[in-house]
Amino acid sequence: GQNIDQPTExxxxxxxxxxxxxxxxxxxxxxxFWYQQHAGEAPTFLSYNVLDGLEEKGRFSSFxxxxxxxxxxxxxxxxMKDSASYLCAVRLDxxxxxxxxxxxxxxx
Amino acid sequence: DAGVIQSPRHxxxxxxxxxxxxCKPISGHDxxxxxxxxxxxxxELLIYFNNNVPIxxxxxxxxxxxxxxxxxxFSTLKIQPSEPxxxxxxxxxxxxxxxxxxxxDGTRLSIL
Numbered sequence: 001g002q003n004i005d006q007p008t009e010x011x012x013x014x015x016x017x018x019x020x021x022x023x024x025x026x027x028x029x030x031x032x033f034w035y036q037q038h039a040g041e042a043p044t045f046l047s048y049n050v051l052d053g054l055e056e057k058g059r060f061s062s063f064x065x066x067x068x069x070x071x072x073x074x075x076x077x078x079x080m081k082d083s084a085s086y087l088c089a090v091r092l093d094x095x096x097x098x099x100x101x102x103x104x105x106x107x108x
Numbered sequence: 109d110a111g112v113i114q115s116p117r118h119x120x121x122x123x124x125x126x127x128x129x130x131c132k133p134i135s136g137h138d139x140x141x142x143x144x145x146x147x148x149x150x151x152e153l154l155i156y157f158n159n160n161v162p163i164x165x166x167x168x169x170x171x172x173x174x175x176x177x178x179x180x181x182f183s184t185l186k187i188q189p190s191e192p193x194x195x196x197x198x199x200x201x202x203x204x205x206x207x208x209x210x211x212x213d214g215t216r217l218s219i220l
Contacts, residue, residue, distance in 0.1 A: 095164060
């Protein structure tokens with residue numbers, strides 16, 4: 001089975017930094033994805049890690065440690081529009097198994 | 109470029125009725141995925157296709173659910189007969205090989 005854990009909720013202030021952790025125990029691993037989902041909308045792709053280390057894309061960065069079964073998504077210079085749910089997903093072959101998502105609320 | 113297109117966006121029907129959800133993947137994508145999202149269970153993969161062939165349907169909840177992909181530009185997910193517990197948002201996604209999946213806007217299904 002797949003076990004993917006991430007915090008349920010986080011709150012941060014506009015302009016600040018927030019780190020969303022994701023731990024996983026899965027029967028296989030072909031990469032870890034982060035998706036953003038605004039309320040009532042579709043998930044949209046943010047980042048992808050297949051090797052250990054940090055991937056940076058503008059204000060968003062994602063880190064992976066395969067030996068520890070651990071990833072995090074770092075959101076810098078938070079903006080109000082970053083208020084959303086962030087989903088961690090592990091790929092096995094072509095299947096994605098999603099965590100329950102972390103709801104981030106950005107306050108002024 | 110057009111993204112993944114799903115229809116209808118909303119569907120409200122009575123239990124026992126047949127429900128058909130439709131999806132047009134991004135042109136050129138060879139993988140198509142059907143997901144269901146609920147508050148209780150989150151986002152779950154139901155079935156996926158590669159080059160129009162079903163590869164893994166282990167997430168399909170029961171025989172009331174069926175999915176087809178008659179060609180590279182169209183897929184359907186059917187529920188017959190529908191039950192209130194089928195109420196959820198159903199997403200279709202597509203990808204090219206191992207590239208990230210792109211999701212459609214979803215169908216919000218309510219079974220009364």
